Amino acid sequence: MPIEVVLPALSAGMEDAVIAKWLKAEGETVKKGDLLAEVETDKATMELEAEADGTLGRILVGDGKRANVNQAIALLFGEGEDASVLAGPVAPVSGAPVTAALTPAVAATKPLAAVAALAENTVRHAASPLARRLAADRGVALDGLTGSGPKGRIVRIDVERAAQSAPVVAPVSAAAAQPMSAAPKGVPPGIGPHEAVPHTSMRRTIARRLLEAKQTVPHFYLNADCDIDALLALRAEINAKRPKDERISVNDFVIRACAAALSLVPDANVVWTEEAILKLQDVDIAVAVATDGGLITPLIRQADRKSLGAISAEMKALAARARENRLKPEEFQGGGFSISNLGMYGVKSFSAIINPPQSAILAVGAGERRPVERDGQLAFATMMSVTLSVDHRAVDGALGAQLLAAFKTVIEEPMNLLV
CATH class of the missing domain: 2.40.50.100 (RNA polymerase II/Efflux pump adaptor protein, barrel-sandwich hybrid domain)
Structure with missing residues (x-):
């Protein structure tokens, strides 16, 4: 068969x-x-x-x-x-495939379909929250639907199929079917000519996870200004003898400095779960990479044990695969800390959203010449503003401050990153 x-x-x-x-x-x-x-x-x-x-x-x-x-x-x-x-x-051939039942929704033929479906759907079914809302909006009863999600859970596509297979009832009048003031579904009133670009899987997931992060993770923010003149001088010296495609970037220094800071403050290298705080033994740093579909965060594994050159080469390879949608799951899943660098766009400072279940993310701004005080005298230095976003459930304020202070010390004394 x-x-x-x-x-x-x-x-x-x-x-x-x-x-x-x-x-x-x-x-x-x-x-x-x-x-x-x-x-x-x-x-x-x-x-x-x-x-x-x-x-x-x-x-x-x-x-x-x-x-x-x-x-x-x-x-x-x-x-x-x-x-x-x-x-x-x-x-x-694998798993236990379940095909969504295309049972016509009887309630869809009734004037109060949405109300009836909403009442029926208050009974507990194995369905995702999105599927429940969609079923109520479209007048689809969850009874009789077979889910195609994990463990038979009813998901969005099951409801959409049931809605599509429901018998179509002719409207009493055009006015009843489409009120004069109504706009197409999902389009705000008053919007002029536009192009609708369907959501990709990546964009939908980014939206869902960012909403989840802001709603469920208690963020707090710590700011610091870092003097990177020594870093820029060391970088220029290193790159003077390297081929163009192998040159070290400021972002490579930031990755290595974050790894060193987490090694110095290991209690901040954690992941929050409902049952326990997971203290990670490896320092894995996720780095945000912009792609055509959205942001993805490939991981530099054991970044505290790698040289600047190794980090730079690995980051270039990961970023290239990310933009081609060729990353493997193990290359973007895990870690307890992320970096988001918008300095190359001239952004001075910003606050990044934590990527659950990670506990912190460092937002890195552009380096710029600013007046500073040194030994009682006015001087100019290249300053880089950074903002650390922290999950207060897993990392307390004082611990977050220690981590940011460790990063500032390391990034301002970059020779230590070479040993």
Whole structure:
């Protein structure tokens, strides 16, 4: 009998993904381990491998279409099988695929559909909060729906399918169907000509996580001005003898200085969970990289044990893969600390949002010449403003201040980063 190819969870917290491109065509022979498709998640584009031998008999989710985790996306035919076997049972190739039931929502045919669905949906179902809201808005009852999310959970796409399969009822009048003052769904009134750019998986995830961070993480902020004249002089000396594509950046110094500071203040290298504070043994630094789809934060693992040259080379490689959507999950998941540097855009200072479950993020501004007092005399120095955002649940104010003070000391005495 045919085998279902299901979409696995390719990264932590993944609920759905886009099938970016099928690498095999229908009717093509497939061996276990062959690459079947490219899958675009919220963080990267990854390759899906075949879990069994066979022939790709039917593609269920085409290029550019979205599928949920554990949803069947294709069928593999065994030896001697063809499309005639589709009437029989289908075996799962991995996981336990569940197909969303396309049961028409009876409530959608009634005038008070949304109210009825909202009342019905107050009964506890295994459904995501977004699915509940969407079901109430569209008049879809959760009873009778089979979820395609993890452990059979009802997710957004299940509700959308049920809404699409509901019988269409002709409106009594055009006025009743579309009030004169109503705007298209999701478009604020008064908006003029515009182009609607659909959300990518990455953009939706960024929005969800930033909202979660600001709503659930008690941020507090610490500021410092760092004199980086010594750093710039050392950098110029190092780069004078290096090829252009191997030169050390100010950001490489910042990464190494943050790693050194966390080594000096290990109690700040932590992750908050509801059960315990996790004290991390390795100093892994996440660095924000701008891509066409949004920000992603690849990790420099064990940054406190690496030289400036090693950090620089690794950061260049990670940033290139990030912009190509080619990062592996282990290259962007983990760590307890992040860096966001907007200095190259001329930003003097800003406050960054913590990336849960991490406990802190350092926002780095541009270096600029400013008047300072030295030994009672007015002088000019290149100053760089930094802002440390800290999760107060895991790192207290005094501990955060120690971490920022350690960073300031290290970055202003950069020769120590070479030993």
